[in-house]
Amino acid sequence: MTLKPHQSYLTTLKKYFGYDSFRGDQQDIVEAVVNKNDCLVVMPTGGGKSICYQLPSLLLEGVTLVVSPLIALMKDQVDGLKANGIAAAFFNSSQSSGTQQDIIEQVATGKLKLLYVAPESLQGVHYVLNEKNISCIAIDEAHCISSWGHDFRPSYQQLGFLKASLPNTPVIALTATADKATREDILQQLKIPRAKQFIASFDRKNIELEVRPANNRLTQIIRFINKRPNESGIIYCLSRKATEQVAKKLKTNGVNAASYHAGLNYEERSKVQEDFIFDKTQIVCATVAFGMGIDKSNVRWVIHYNLPKNIEGYYQEIGRSGRDGLKANALLFHSYADVIQLRNFARGASNEAVQIAKLERMQQFTEATTCRRKILLGYFGELLEANCGNCDVCKNPPQFFDGTIIAQKILSAIYRLKGSEASGMVIDVLRGAHNAAVMEKGYTDLKTFGIGSDIAWKDWQQYIIQLINQGYCEIAFHKHNALQLTEFSKKVLFEGAKVALTKPVDYNEIKKIAEKEKQPKRTKVNTLFERLRQLRYNIALEEGIPAYLVFSDATLKEIERERPMSEADFLNINGVGQRKLEVYGDVFIAEILDFIGAKVKKPKKTDTHLVTYELYKQGLSIDEISSQRKLKSQTIYSHISKLYSDGKAINIFDFISKSEVEAVRKAKIALGSPNALRPYFEYFNESVDYFKIRLALGVIDKEQ
Incomplete structure (x- = not known):
């Protein structure tokens, strides 16, 4: 198996993921995997675990097999990889036999770099599980293998056969939450006892921790949300009934919320999750069934309406906020009634004593009079000497x-x-x-x-x-x-x-301490960040992907701060890789230029598509207009589509053939007339460009 040179690590990182440097132990982990070493990676949510196997997949010949517990998690990861120009797919029971066979053939012929599979579906890919095809095995959410862990799944316990079957293939096990006992169990069960261990800091400094007594929770939650308009958040509840009650109360107070629990059917759960991912729903009130499959980077806060059953679960759930590194909040309500209910849930379990002990530790966390971050980090074996300064105890310290x-x-x-x-x-x-x-x-x-x-x-x-x-x-x-x-x-x-x-x-x-009333901050609606966020949202709708897969909030903040006005400057932004520069660069740069023009009160510019129209009437080709306007040809094609729809004198069949229009018309019927372009793109196996699809739809819409 030949490897690319070591110096290509950073080049590959920038080209496909848009980052100029590695974080923490990422480079050491990548190097270990590329050198065929087994690894155990314990890294907090948002710490960059996926890079640790996704980047090696591009440096090794063959396919990286990723074992992942949830279909939603697989789909989210695959969508993100495709958005970065990386060949990836998932294989599970929801697919047709034809689709599954096509994926197997792509693995066998080396057309894929990553394949995501649930443990239950491994039997379906056994034909290609050999060292000729598989370059690396990544076990995501590896804590699921251990009965000591907080989210034990029996289906994970079969995974030891992978190392036995492919002894020369590196295995990398990854998790955000594992105490000492769980880590030892993972190594033993996966048969990788000599794996290199990389235990990253558990300290998510950007998340502010706060615990409150469960008095008038709904009133407090509504006040909390009103101070943070337009911010995405998750409210975790102990029961299905509570998720529905909280969501109903929020909706009656004008908050865009939905409930999510195992009692909903598959279609209902999928819709809630998709609406949240696509920013159509602001807040989800959910049981712990929600979240593991969510890779949404712009969740700004997490509230625990009820006490979590252990610190591992609490830590993982609050880690779903602030994945982009920006400021986030974690608010926990606690009551003795929750403790009693959770004790009842644990009764009769095979590991009842462990569950009760971990629940008591969770209760002690809520009653603590010392820095809460110290407690969290200490639980996972990381000792913090100084207080964090970003939790409620540090901000309102008791008398010592x-x-x-x-x-x-x-x-x-x-x-x-x-x-x-x-x-x-x-x-x-x-x-x-x-x-x-x-x-x-x-x-x-x-x-x-x-x-x-x-x-x-x-x-x-x-x-x-x-x-x-x-x-x-x-x-x-x-x-x-x-x-x-x-x-x-x-x-x-x-x-x-x-x-x-x-x-x-x-x-x-202890008596209830009334929360100090504060007026919600008024948000500026015409900041550059808000305009970039709206542009991102529109692009996401058009392409049928979540907004954060276009760019994260952190990337938008950096664009707002740096205001890049050339392709070279735009490429220097963290989170902007070569493909995203090519696809989105021109429209974001145009938005920045337009915003700056508005701020200095320059005369209002003519609509950009009308400038294209004047050049078109002069007989210039698409390439000539693109060169003169210093815009990409895809942008010029989108102008042509709009001009045609607006009734301008455009000979549309100069740019698209009638047979291509008919092909898109058939696809529209077969797909059920989706609004986004991405379903069409996938329907044609990515062989028809987005601009062609857009032009064809413009013709069809005008005819109708």
């Missing part, structure tokens, strides 16, 4: 006292117990309890036995939670919830580090 001696007593007890006991036993030892468990294990002989008898049991419990939240100790869920020391522990025990604690709180007596 010097709790160093209390912390030393707790950590000493954990050390004497050799990290083998859960918090209940640690507290019993500290308080000098003489119960049967303590006596049988001989813990009365420990030096720490009884050194904390002056502090109440429930107070010790809260102090331990605070130490866990600050990263001074951790819960080993896979070892019966035993408390264990961390690398921060020795700083307190041996290096004189001070520990700040807050006095224990009776949560039953």
